[in-house]
Amino acid sequence: MESITLAAWIGGSLIGTLIVLHFIIVGQGAGCSLGYATMVHKVQKKKNLFGNIDPYKLFFMIGLPLGGLAHVLIFKQEFNFTFDMGDYDEFLYAASNELKIAVLFIGGLLLGFGARMAGGCTTGHALVGGALLRWSSILAALLFFAIAMATTWLLFSFS
């Protein structure tokens, strides 16, 4: 348990450093949800659906799964496809795989819509906006967390 806590301290500091490096190298804040908007924009070019689009975010996004893969290859040395969700499988998601996919899709829909509506996701608001002490971002991050916390608590109190 202690090693996990240490990893959290070191990992957290490194993630913050990465946010700073992103500013220095790319010249703008890191972000994940804008990459999705850029993807949608690439497919549906006719209308400008979003105020701002950022081609670099698309490349940042390409890197993300590569990082996940690198971690698996280095530390687990074996790659498996899985479809389980740990403790989440015990309740709502236990009924059937179809229901699980449907709930995950609806959850994703809310994430995508909400992130654009709020102007950023956990990365953009909590990490980048938090580091810059933007109070609207800090408020957004706190609300993200409070609502997710209340919902999770409700979900698990029914299981």
Added chain:
Amino acid sequence: MQTNIVKIFSIILGLSFGFLLVSVGATNYNVQKGMFLFDDFTLPIVLSTAMMSGMIGTWVIRRIKARSLIKQEEIDYPHDRFSKRLLLGTVAFGLGWALTASCPGTAFIMIGEGKMTGIPVIIGILAGTWLFGLYNVRSRKTS
């Protein structure tokens, strides 16, 4: 040319970000659940230390008026933007975060880890982003 270098660096930054988030357990469903139910403090520690080091780092680069490394441009720092939309967005996002135990970043990272539960989430995020776009265009027309 410079644009391509920034793109390559963006991939490297994304890769490092993904690697670090997996290292701290951000793509682990039980760690996410532990954060929301207050029985695992890994992610709260990660978020607060990341904000701290990010705060110090951005304070320094703003202080020395650093310019971007490759394009030598002024760095674009996001500004405060408060609106009714922000509040509504946080509600939707918070619900989505709880239901999927992932966020737009971690869902994409999970694919690389072989966690196929990320796929319906990603398709959902793309659909939700597109729906927002349609809503955005309509509300622009009426206002």
